[in-house]
Amino acid sequence: WGDGFQYSTIYIPEDVNITLNLNGHTINRDLEESENDGEVIYIDEDADVIINNGTIKGGKSTNGAGGIHVNEAYLILNNVHIVGNLSDNDDGGGIALYDDAVLTMNGGSFRDNTVDGTAGTGIGAWECMGGAIYINDSTATFNGVEFKNNQNTTNSDYGAAIYVNDGVAYIDKCTFDGNGIKDDARGYKPSLSIIHAEDSTVKVENSTFTNNGYNHHNLQWAYTGGAAFGYQSAIFTLEASKLTVSGGC
Numbered sequence: 001w002g003d004g005f006q007y008s009t010i011y012i013p014e015d016v017n018i019t020l021n022l023n024g025h026t027i028n029r030d031l032e033e034s035e036n037d038g039e040v041i042y043i044d045e046d047a048d049v050i051i052n053n054g055t056i057k058g059g060k061s062t063n064g065a066g067g068i069h070v071n072e073a074y075l076i077l078n079n080v081h082i083v084g085n086l087s088d089n090d091d092g093g094g095i096a097l098y099d100d101a102v103l104t105m106n107g108g109s110f111r112d113n114t115v116d117g118t119a120g121t122g123i124g125a126w127e128c129m130g131g132a133i134y135i136n137d138s139t140a141t142f143n144g145v146e147f148k149n150n151q152n153t154t155n156s157d158y159g160a161a162i163y164v165n166d167g168v169a170y171i172d173k174c175t176f177d178g179n180g181i182k183d184d185a186r187g188y189k190p191s192l193s194i195i196h197a198e199d200s201t202v203k204v205e206n207s208t209f210t211n212n213g214y215n216h217h218n219l220q221w222a223y224t225g226g227a228a229f230g231y232q233s234a235i236f237t238l239e240a241s242k243l244t245v246s247g248g249c
Helices: none
Strands: 004-006 009-012 017-021 026-028 041-043 048-057 068-071 074-083 086-088 095-098 102-106 109-111 114-116 133-136 139-143 146-148 162-165 168-172 175-177 193-198 201-205 208-210 234-239 242-246
Touching (some): 068 074, 095 102, 133 139, 162 168, 193 201, 234 242
Parallel strands (some): 009 041, 017 048, 026 048, 048 074, 068 095, 074 109, 086 114, 095 133, 109 146, 133 162, 139 168, 146 175, 168 201, 193 234
Antiparallel strands (some): 004 009
16 A cells, blocks of 8 residues: 555555644544544554644544554654544554554643443453553653543553553653543543553653542442442552652642
8 A cells, every 4th residue: 555545544654754744634534433443544664754733533443543553653743632532442542552663742632532442351351551542562752742531431440541561651741631530421430540551661750630530539348348448540550660750740
């Protein structure tokens, strides 16, 4: 395939350099239902892509990344808004990075992106990760990015905003607001983590977290022993990971 569309997805093939200037416009796939390769943009191996000044929205994919799927490629987003995308039974509502992908995002936002799938355990259950972005064996840098109203509706402890797996995330001068909050009208449970890291490094500077997740106790009965317990959301959940927070967060 050359540059253009593949299964109605904007497809950027291997080894190309391309700059997309949106000039304030929106690319809206506007899917009503989720479908295979339902992301808005797919970026293939070793491509080098810059997208400037616009909005990516309306993707609904069943195989990772509702908005932009980045496979072992390089992506720079300058003042780009990733809005209202869905990953259904997979990872990365807004963006998913795989296999040594590198993302640099300057300004812009993730807003109203969702990962959704089959809850529970056992056959048929999915571990859907990263309401705004999933970073797998990759590196992402966020400078002055807004994360707002992103949600993981399936696995409440797997990152309403960000999930990093065997990767690196640098976060500077960013704001996180309203991610993973309870929404009875849509049946959303409160998320238990906003940023989840596994075998990863996360560095956060000069950033603000407000109104995320679940910030008060809800007493329940434990299944064994009859004891009551309460739980709250964590901004960060770490598994074998390193977190550095600095600069007046």
